[in-house]
Structures are given as structure tokens and as C-alpha cells.
Amino acid sequence: MTASVRPSQVHEVVDAGWSLHNLRSQPRLYPWSPRMEPHLVIGPWVLQPNFSSDARYEQADAALQQLAEQFHEDGYVVVPGFIAPGLVSAARAATETEYARQPNGTDRVLNAWRRQPAIRELACDAGTLNLVEFLLGRRAVPFQTLNFRAGTQQRAHADSIHFDTLPAGFSCGVWVALEDVHDDQGPLLVHPGSHRIPPSYPEDFGLDPNCFDREAYEELVGQQVAHYEPRRLSVAAGDAVVWASDLVHGGAPVNRAGASRYSQVTHFFGAGCVYVTPQRSSRADGKYFVRDPLVNVVTRQPEPHSGADADVRLIRSSYRHTRVDSLSTAEPNWGVRQKSTLIGLARQVGWHAAGWRHFRR
Numbered sequence: 001m002t003a004s005v006r007p008s009q010v011h012e013v014v015d016a017g018w019s020l021h022n023l024r025s026q027p028r029l030y031p032w033s034p035r036m037e038p039h040l041v042i043g044p045w046v047l048q049p050n051f052s053s054d055a056r057y058e059q060a061d062a063a064l065q066q067l068a069e070q071f072h073e074d075g076y077v078v079v080p081g082f083i084a085p086g087l088v089s090a091a092r093a094a095t096e097t098e099y100a101r102q103p104n105g106t107d108r109v110l111n112a113w114r115r116q117p118a119i120r121e122l123a124c125d126a127g128t129l130n131l132v133e134f135l136l137g138r139r140a141v142p143f144q145t146l147n148f149r150a151g152t153q154q155r156a157h158a159d160s161i162h163f164d165t166l167p168a169g170f171s172c173g174v175w176v177a178l179e180d181v182h183d184d185q186g187p188l189l190v191h192p193g194s195h196r197i198p199p200s201y202p203e204d205f206g207l208d209p210n211c212f213d214r215e216a217y218e219e220l221v222g223q224q225v226a227h228y229e230p231r232r233l234s235v236a237a238g239d240a241v242v243w244a245s246d247l248v249h250g251g252a253p254v255n256r257a258g259a260s261r262y263s264q265v266t267h268f269f270g271a272g273c274v275y276v277t278p279q280r281s282s283r284a285d286g287k288y289f290v291r292d293p294l295v296n297v298v299t300r301q302p303e304p305h306s307g308a309d310a311d312v313r314l315i316r317s318s319y320r321h322t323r324v325d326s327l328s329t330a331e332p333n334w335g336v337r338q339k340s341t342l343i344g345l346a347r348q349v350g351w352h353a354a355g356w357r358h359f360r361r
Ligand SMILES: O=C(O)CCC(=O)C(=O)O
Pocket: 146, 148, 151, 152, 153, 154, 159, 173, 187, 188, 249, 250, 251, 252, 263, 265
């Protein structure tokens, strides 16, 4: 059987206006309407050319409007003092604990939210969820945390080669400084405006999704952004940087030996999409590496895949690959449907074997 999925979150726009300074007390579940997001528009309302005539912009206060303008223009925003000092200290202490239990040499700790309440609390911070919901126009789904003790010096890349949505672009990163970050500590480095480069799959770079060459990708991205002047972000503890998933960014060189740069990044999807890993997918063939299960850090449950703007049919063709078809295409035959069902069951057995249930603790 194939899975045909329908919009999971459809709300009328009933909002009375949002304020940057009151984000934590805003009602949850930002209302959005598929009528405002035409079929297969790439990315959220805030990145559309007419964003300033959108009701969400018109109803926001001046500070939030300014933030939306900068996100639209540059592909990122810095929100000073966004995270409470107590939570910043707790997340930093949790990061130190995590590094103490890691083998030598790791430059990041993936998904420590499963073990560290403070890291999960930061990922699920109410103001952050609401800010992401405002920018993406959809319920915010935090799905991954990365904690750093030092500057990553990571080469320029766009997150959208690692994870993206169908329809594309409903994703962002929220990076929080867990200490003051000066220029010699390897600050975040962004290429403002690069989020307008169309989202890329391996095929767009002439690369093979079955054997993704990360170094070649980073080389090609470096060439793509040669004309986008980089900006280094020296920030204070508690400042948050929100970037669109297509923004090219990385870590600047560390110019002080042994300098720390405690920070946490949480990656978010907007609800009501299909969640994929582009670097292992072929858009031309309609064959995607679907993130199954995609565990929502808020609920600790798998987030359902849904083609919110366009009904889609998911046909599982192998353990990891899924065809994402429009419902207007012909229904696949009985054999293909049975195979898809069996693969779906095998995937669920795989999740249990991998112990995803412990995420719920
Ligand atoms: O923290 C950094 O230096 C870079 C982090 C990053 O690139 C990412 O999380 O995508």
C-alpha cells in the first residue's frame, strides 16, 4: 500500500499581531494557511518577493518586521540576548559534561538533547520555537542538536545539502552562543544573500548521490559564493543567530590556540512537509532519502511526513529510498504497492531495533 498524505496543520489566520519582545507569551502553533503558500513555492513566506504584503508581516511589531526584513535580505538574523542567562549557563555546563564523556578528537556532539535536559530545553525554548514558526510560517519541529566546545572552522556549506523539505526550503538553523565569541575564537562566518542561490542537490554539482563527495561539494560551493562577501559574527553569550537552510555559512579560523567557543545549534524543519537528505537523493529521478523516523525533539515522537501544499504519494522503493509522486500521476501497480508496504514495516522494525523509543524518556 502507498501512503497518501494530506495537510496535517491547517489553520485560519486569526492572529492579532506578534511582538519580538513578547515571543515567549505568544500562543503556540503559528497559524498558517495553505492558501497563502501556493503549490510548490520554494521556501517560506518571509523569503518570497512580496513578503512585506503578507498578513504575518503586517501584523508584526516594528522589531519583528525589521527582523523579517533582514532575514529576507541577508538569509540570517542575529537576535541579541535572546536566551536567558540561566539557560545559557546550564547548556554550557551540559556541553562540558558531554565532552568529558566523548572520545578524544570530536569537534561536535550530535543529539546530546537525548541525555542532557538543558540542551533539550534550549532546543525547545518557547521564544525560539515561536520565532522559527514566525519565519517559516509553520509549526517548528526541532529535530537535531549539535554542541560545540570550540570553533568548528567548518568549510562553507548550505545546510540544505544535508537536510531539506519537500516542498523545499522550510528549514533553518538556530545557533546560540554559550559564551562571548570574539574574532579570534573562530566565530560563525556567513555569506549574506547566498540563500538566494537555488537549493542544490548533488546532480546540480555533477556529483553522485550514491557516493556523495563532500570535499568536491565544498570546493564548488566555495566557488559559488566567491562574490558573496563573508561576514564574521562576533556575538555575546545568549545571542541567537537564525539562518535559512540555503544560506552558505561555516566557521572562521581559530586564531588563538586552545580558545573555546561554546555554542549550540538546533536544526528545525517546518511541520507538514516530507523531510529528506538531499546529498543522498536524486531529484531528477524523484527518488529521495527520506528521514524516517524524523524525531521531533519537543514531542520525542516521529514527526509525520506530509505534503502539505500538494498531496503526495510516498512509494518506498528500498530500505532508504522513497519515490515522492504527485497524486495526479498514475497509481502504481499491486506489486509495487505491496513492496512499499513491506519496506515500511521493515523500516519500523529497524527504528525499534535502533531503540528510538528511548527518545521518549
Ligand atoms: O558553528 C559553526 O562553526 C558552524 C556550524 C554549522 O555550520 C552548522 O551547524 O551547520
